[in-house]
Amino acid sequence: MESALITKLGRNDPCHCGSGKKFKVCHGVSNAKFYQQWTIVGVSVLGLLWFFFYEPEPAITANSSSPNSL
Secondary structure, three states, X not given: OHHHHHOOOXXXXXXXXXXXXXXXXXXXXOHHXXXXXXXXXXXXXXXXXXXXXXOOOOOOOOOOOOOOOO
16 A cells, blocks of 8 residues: 555656646646746736836936026
């Protein structure tokens, strides 16, 4: 009985959950792909926030005259 628990499923074996799919399609997906997708989403959200809320400093002009002079 212990040997049945120790055996490792191959990528092309049927999944242990009984879905009928191959293990690699059902539960064999690596977590790296999952984290990569969330990293892309996070960076995109940060980029959009920066784009909408970034306020550049006003440009400094070389105009030395006062506003009331003609």
